[in-house]
Structure formats: C-alpha cells, structure tokens
Amino acid sequence: MVSLERCHNIADLRRRARARLPAPMFHYIDGGADDEWSLRNNTSAFDDYLLQPTYLRDVSEIDLSTRVLGQDLALPFFLAPTGMSRLFHHHKELGAARAAERFGTIYSLSTLATTSLEEISATTSGPKMFQIYILRDRELTREFVQRCKQAGYQALCLTVDTPLAGNRERDHVHGMTMPPRITPANFLSYASSFHWLYHLIRDPDFRLANVAHRVDALGKGAMGLIEYVNGQFDRTVCWDDVGWLAQQWDGPLVIKGMTSADDARRALDAGATAAMLSNHGGRQLDGVPAPVDCIAPIRDAVGDRLELIVDGGIRRGTHILKALALGADACSIGRPYLYGLAAAGQAGVERALEILELELARDMALLGCASIADLDAGYVKHRSER
Template identity: 40%
Template sequence: MTHRRLYAGSDLSRAVTIDDLRQMARKRLPRFLFEYVDGGAEDELTLRRNRDAFARHTLQPSTLVDVSNRTQAVELLGRPAAAPLVIAPTGFNGMLSQRADVALARAAAKASVPFTLSMAANVRLEDVATDAGGRLWMQLYWVRDRDFIRSLVTRAEKAGFEALVLTSDVQVSGGREWDRRNYRAGMQLSLRNKLDVLAHPRWLWHMLREGGPPRFANIRELAPPDARTVIDDMMTLGRNMDPACNWDDLRWLRSIWPRRLLVKGILSVPDAERAIAHGADGVILSNHGGRQLDGAISALETLPAVRHALGPDATILVDGGIRRGVDVIKAKALGATAVMTGRNCLYGVAVAGEAGALRALDIIRQETDRAQALLGVPDINALDERVLSGRTPIGFAPLRRELSQGVT
C-alpha cells in the first residue's frame, strides 16, 4: 500500500484536516517559530495527555433518528454563537503572518464565534475592534502595575470588548525546553536556525516587509522609554508578571470591569467555585495547552466534576487537545458550554492569513456536523454523557494502568 502522507502543499482547499494545516504551517515557518507554536513544556506529558483524554472516550450512536436538520448554535455569555467555538488568546501572532491578530478576529466574525485577543498581541486592541469587529474578548495577564491594568481594562471597555479573560496560570513561564534550544543566548538564534530562516524566503520577506519582528502593541505603557524591539517588550512583560496574584486581585478586577469576566487556567472544583464566588461569570478549564505545568491534569478530565459542582447553567469552557469535530462533541457531552481553540487557527493563519484561520474553523465545524449526523443528535445542545460508551479503547490500556497507579 502506498505510504499515507498529509497534504503539505500551498493549496488551502486541499487541507481537509487540522493536521494538514499543521503540516502546511510546518513547511512555511522556520523551525524555531513552528516549535514556539507547536511545542509544550518540559517532557510534554501534559501536551500528550490533552489528546489522550479525548481518545479515551468512545462514542455510541443512536440510529434511525431524523438528522436532516442539524444545528451547532449555542448561547454563550447570553448571546447566540453559530457553534460552540471560541478562538483562544495567543500571543506574538504577528510573527506568523501580517496583522495576524486582525486576521483571526475577522475569521471569527465570519464564523459568528468569539475571538479572544491576547494582551501580548501585535495589534492594538482598538485597531482590532475597528478593523475586524465581531464578538471580541480581551485576555489579561496579571502584572504588578494596577494602574496599567486599570488603563487596559478601560481601553477594552471603550473599544467594545464584551468579555475579559484573566489568565491565572502564568505565575512564571513554563519550561518550554525545545523552544529554548533554538537559541544560543538570550533571544539570539543559533547558527543552525539562522540558516533555516534563510531557507524560508517567503516568511523572511514577510518579516522584512514588516520592519522586523512586530512589537507587543498593548503593553507600551509598561515598557521603559528606551524599549525599541520586541525583545524589550518580552523582557518587560516577563519582569512585570506578578506571582503574588490571588483571589483578592480577582475581586478587585471584578470591581473595575462592568461586563462579563472569565477566569482561564482553572483545573479543579474548588478553584472553579472560588472563581464564581469572587465574581467571575464563568471559568475556562485549561492547562495552557500543555505549555506551563508538565504532568498536569487535562481540562477534559476535570470537566464533569466542575459541571456537577457549578450546575447546569454555569458557563464552562475547555481548551487543550481539540483537533477534531468529535473532540467538540465529547467536550459538549461531558458538560462544556463551548471549547476554545488556539493552535488550530494559528496553523491556518500561518498558512494563509484570514482565509487559513477561517479554513481551520470550517474544518472543525464540518467535522462536528458530520459527527452529529452519525451520532443521531441533530441539536448539539442535546448532547450529554449518553453518547459516550464509557469503554476505553484497546490502544490506551497502558495509559489506563498508569492513571490507576497515580502516574501522570
């Protein structure tokens, strides 16, 4: 049999899966940049566990059900969304393609789902609101300067952002060792990676046209007057991260933000309950895509318990490991209001900007639609644990033994 290979060309219409987009992005981007997007922390146990958590659940369809009319529409933070999808916050996107933050926001608007802008974006939040529109959420890292936080929150409110997302799991940066191996000192690429950059002329032309790596556009108030480069911005953000952030800070943030507030980085029932008690309108179960604490539990694994604790009406999003429409199905069946997707859309935007990001969303939505039909569930809101067989696939028996012994 001919060896199977994923598509890695340049024709976007031939990308039939997220893995195709990933391969296309791998070909287009220099090695160091693809590693930044694709990799995880330390031994990447959490990165793999995110995928394994979905694979351990099998589906049990119902047959002879009328599925001629299917819908993925959900209510999210009191407003309709065309699908239970949200583009997750990701930083430094301008390295992937021109004005990638705007491209991602536009793709989300066309798909009628929310987009979350990272505080480490390369486009000003006001420009994203003006140039893209749609449903916009703003992500916030907790920094020491409360005046800066207040200013950023005020800017987001004036620009029309409907929700604020506090990332709670970056007290310090995770140990992304494979990422760091691409540099010989500081942010200086190794000789091997410099040569690899020259082997990617399309990407290099993009950088030259932009005048070099784009800066973090929304943290200028934090940066010292002599900051001139994105490396200066990264050092500024790193120096200002506040590991003392606690529940009192969340309560203060709630007092200055009048709209919806979500806390991202929750992985336990007690923390989910505390977040709601301190004023959050919902929680995002997340281990930061496997990029922070290695060996952490996956969002999907903690989802049923959090749903049971918070009740049927709570807003609970999950991220980490979503690559297929059936993953959306499984998350919904276990109690998720919606899922967040980051890497999938980054692969797309790296390949073809807005069109690539929209292609990623379309692939997930098409797969979800097909899975609904084959499951016999025309309305995605009707999904619950009854569609899950509860049996562990044969191939995951070793992982099951490890879990029973407490190994993560």
C-alpha cells in the same frame, strides 16, 4: 508543500505550517513544557471517552449555534487567546479576528498580542474577548479594563495559570526570540522560509501593541520588551485580586487555566461568569490533568451556576462533541487556528474553522443529535463503563 484545499484536517494544516515557518516559530506554536506529557495527554485523553449514537432520528438539519458569555454564536467553539501572532504570519491577530467574525464566533485577543485591542475592535465587529493578566502594575491592568470597555469588548478573560512562563525547551533548542533574531545556528531555517522572510523584511514590526506605550516610555527598545513583560508577571496575585478585577470590569468574566473543582467554586465566589478548563495547551505545568477529564467533576461541583469552556488538545469535531456531551458549554482552540494562520494567514484560519465546523456537523448527524442544545451525557461514556 500541501495546498490549502488539500488540507483535509488540522494535522494537514500543521504540516503546511511546519513547511512555511522558520523552525523557531513553528516550535514556539507546537511545543509544550518539560517532557510535553500534558501536551500529548490533552489530545489522547479524548480517546478515553466513547460516543454512543442513537439512530433513526431526524438529522436533516444540524444546528451548531449556541449562547455563551451573553453572546449568540454560530459555532460552539471559538479562538483562544494566543500571543505574538505576527511571528507566524503578517496577517497576525487581525487575520484571525476577521476569520472568527466570518464564522460568527468569538475572537480572544491576548495581552501579549502584536495588534492593539483598539485596532481589532475598529476593524472587526464580531464578538470579542480580551485576555488579561493581573500585572504587577495594577494601574496598567486597570487601564486595560477601561480600554476594553471603550473599545466594546464583550468579555474579559483572566489567565491564572501563568505566575511565570513554563519551561519550553524547544524554544531554547531552536533559538526562539522575540523579536526574531537570525543567528548562524538558525540561518538556514530562516533562509528556507521565503514567504515569511519576505514579509519580515517588508514589515519588521513585532511590537507587543497593547503594552508598547509602556515599553516605549521606559526607552528599553525592542530587546527590552520580553524583559519588561516577564517583569510584569506577579506571583502575589490571589483570589482577592480576582474580586477586584471583577468589580472593575462589571461584565462577563472568564477565569482561564483551572483544572480543579475547588478553583471553579472560588471562581464562582469571585464573581466569574465562566471557567475555562485549561492547562494552557500543556505549555505551563507539565503533568496536570487533561481539561476534558475535568469537565464532569467540575460540572458536578458548580451545577449550572458557571459556564464551562474547555480548551486543550482539540483537533477533531469528535473532540468538541465529547466535551459538550460531558457538560461543557463551549470549547476553544489555540494551535489549530495558529497552524492555519501560519499556513495561509486569514484564509488558513478560516480553513481551520471550516474543517472543525464540517467535522462537527457531520459527527452530530452520525451521532443522531440535531442540535447542540440536545447534547447530553447520554451520548458519551468513559471507556471503563460497561
């Protein structure tokens, strides 16, 4: 197995994660919806943009800092919300949040996390965002908003691309369940993941900590958990509900999961601070545009009135560079840090952040741009442009 020091890029971390995790967990992270076209296209779409360096500029000091959602960040990228981190490593969301804090960037906690929002805020002091859904149980949604205010979260992120879960066939093929269930068919895969199995036995707590009180109250037990969560997705949610949420929260609000200029305009009207251009990492509707292709048209539509965060397919510093030069204010990453978490817990998440930070700083110098604030469309062109 590749050691962490020998993980030179995100692909190496992915290989290490694959070697350490039972197959159901690895494919839950790695997979996408249907034929996984969007999953592949999210990364390959970056290849349609060329970087245009300018030379003989002073690039002795590279400044990667930026400001988004009212927060000063040391890096122009942060950790996207991802559910159920305990499936991947016993350091779970806390390990990821601590890594983000060390790198001076935002940790986003999913509603479907295995660590409560209060535990994250009690143990880390970095900038934090809570990812919320407008649930069928509006009282629970309102309760989340209040809990976030009390726990000192700086931003709220409403995910809108999940009226129901996407069709992730790898989960069926590999027998992914929450909580994990060892069956004769997947026994060998679990048995060969010694480290993971050891911690499963020591700490088998896979509760969805933010909603556990509701599940417990219903007396449904662990197996009823996913049933409960699926029952909470509300297909009637529309823009009026977003306005309601914005009023409840009255702070920086991100709408996550859009790829069209019309939706970005509506987000602005509903009171959002930022749009997260995202297709859920290719895990929801297959065949939707890559987020990187949406930056320029959406920036044209909303000007500077809305911050734009881009998420999906980012695996290299050059991807971040291209997104920012095209007009994004920041990027967020999902799988890159989850591979790190699965590979080595908090240290693995730190390695993922370090790899992207080093790549980005080197790429900035090679591009001839010393500061994130100076990146603009002059540094990037579509390959169809002459």
